[in-house]
Amino acid sequence: MDYLLRRGDTALVLSHRLAEWSGAGPTLEEDIALSNVALDLLGQARSLLTRAAEVEGAGRDEDTLAYLRDVPDYRNLLLVEQPNGDFAHTVVRQFLYDAYAVELWRSLLGSADATLAGIAGKAVKESRYHVEHSGDWVRRLGDGTAESHRRMTEALADLWPYAGEPFRTDDVDIAVAAAGVAAPASELEPAWRRRVTETLTAATLAVPSGGWTQYGGATGRHSEHLGYLLAEMQFLQRAYPGARW
Amino acid sequence: MVSPAETARRAEQEVWATLGGVPDPELPVVSVVDLGIARAVAVSADGRAVRVTITPTYSGCPAMEVIERTVAESLAARFADVRVETVLAPAWTTDWITAEGRRKLAEHGIAPPQRPAGDEPVPLGSGIPRACPQCGSVRTERLSEFGSTSCKALYRCLDCREPFDYVKSL
Numbered sequence A: 001m002d003y004l005l006r007r008g009d010t011a012l013v014l015s016h017r018l019a020e021w022s023g024a025g026p027t028l029e030e031d032i033a034l035s036n037v038a039l040d041l042l043g044q045a046r047s048l049l050t051r052a053a054e055v056e057g058a059g060r061d062e063d064t065l066a067y068l069r070d071v072p073d074y075r076n077l078l079l080v081e082q083p084n085g086d087f088a089h090t091v092v093r094q095f096l097y098d099a100y101a102v103e104l105w106r107s108l109l110g111s112a113d114a115t116l117a118g119i120a121g122k123a124v125k126e127s128r129y130h131v132e133h134s135g136d137w138v139r140r141l142g143d144g145t146a147e148s149h150r151r152m153t154e155a156l157a158d159l160w161p162y163a164g165e166p167f168r169t170d171d172v173d174i175a176v177a178a179a180g181v182a183a184p185a186s187e188l189e190p191a192w193r194r195r196v197t198e199t200l201t202a203a204t205l206a207v208p209s210g211g212w213t214q215y216g217g218a219t220g221r222h223s224e225h226l227g228y229l230l231a232e233m234q235f236l237q238r239a240y241p242g243a244r245w
Numbered sequence B: 001m002v003s004p005a006e007t008a009r010r011a012e013q014e015v016w017a018t019l020g021g022v023p024d025p026e027l028p029v030v031s032v033v034d035l036g037i038a039r040a041v042a043v044s045a046d047g048r049a050v051r052v053t054i055t056p057t058y059s060g061c062p063a064m065e066v067i068e069r070t071v072a073e074s075l076a077a078r079f080a081d082v083r084v085e086t087v088l089a090p091a092w093t094t095d096w097i098t099a100e101g102r103r104k105l106a107e108h109g110i111a112p113p114q115r116p117a118g119d120e121p122v123p124l125g126s127g128i129p130r131a132c133p134q135c136g137s138v139r140t141e142r143l144s145e146f147g148s149t150s151c152k153a154l155y156r157c158l159d160c161r162e163p164f165d166y167v168k169s170l
Helices: A002-019 A028-056 A062-067 A087-108 A114-142 A146-162 A171-178 A185-202 A225-239 B004-019 B064-076 B099-107
Strands: B038-043 B049-054 B081-086 B140-144 B152-157 B163-167
Touching (some): A002 A028, A002 A062, A002 A087, A002 A171, A002 A225, A028 A062, A062 A225, A087 A114, A087 A146, A114 A146, B004 B038, B004 B064, B049 B064, B064 B081
Parallel strands (some): B049 B081
Antiparallel strands (some): B038 B049, B152 B163
């Protein structure tokens, strides 16, 4: 259940962040692209949270999990709750996540949980399009103008401390690895690092040397930003419980 | 006297024919059968109940609920008990779009997917449409990897200058 919440909440929160760009994207095409990626992530989140609720078996469903849990119950990565910032921050956040997501879903194709393997089968294809897209932007902006290069460097410096959280292994990861549900998180890091290094190098950006210092999302310790995000996302269900359309 | 097995077989064919008339809400020129969204049909031995299995193109495809409802409605008059079930695995691939579906897409100015949807890796540049569906020119450029729906990208023909949708290989 915790493992599924981590994956589902991460997709949900990032989807919401990208949806914040809807109607405000830098160009029409990019606006549509970000919304498309947001939709894919939302679809993944729905499947993952539905599965989490089934595994829990306490009568909850995707909606109650999404709308009626508060900050400490969310299990998403800290990276994805960070604000959109300028477009450089959105691009860097997306690329660091997408590069991880490709490896994650690939590793879950053989999961002992057949439902999770099925979700991964769809998500892996989608994540390849996503990483291609965000990687393109990293190259274009990194190797663009002096201003875009400066902004990308800043965004990388701001977000890099969060980049290592998905590869940290704790009791939940050890338990699911032992059950054959998922590969140990740390095994995903080498391929992720290869892709990130290759893309940043092509983008004339330096791979940050700083450490990965920010952890906690996986156990419910979040940055202040998640509360504001949930306030917006959950407002309707909190104010008008059970509202439907 | 027609055997029960024969009755069920005929009923299944009827269902497939009905589904062939159910359009995709976002690509109405093709049906859910043309796109490979309708995966399986099972009719009970007494011919009263039918179960249809459908699968989404992309995880976030917002058309799924409409498709589920339309499929159920299209069969409601014929069967007392209609169930529509959505499954994720095996994951949908553009390889499941039928020859008929590809023809209809092209006829309506939407370039069908080119590259067979393999597993690994995705050099997206290789997934380019073969030709502009308007004038047939092979000189095209990608405007955006994400088009008006999840399953399409937006291209432009460098000769006739018309923009066009392309169903991405998946």
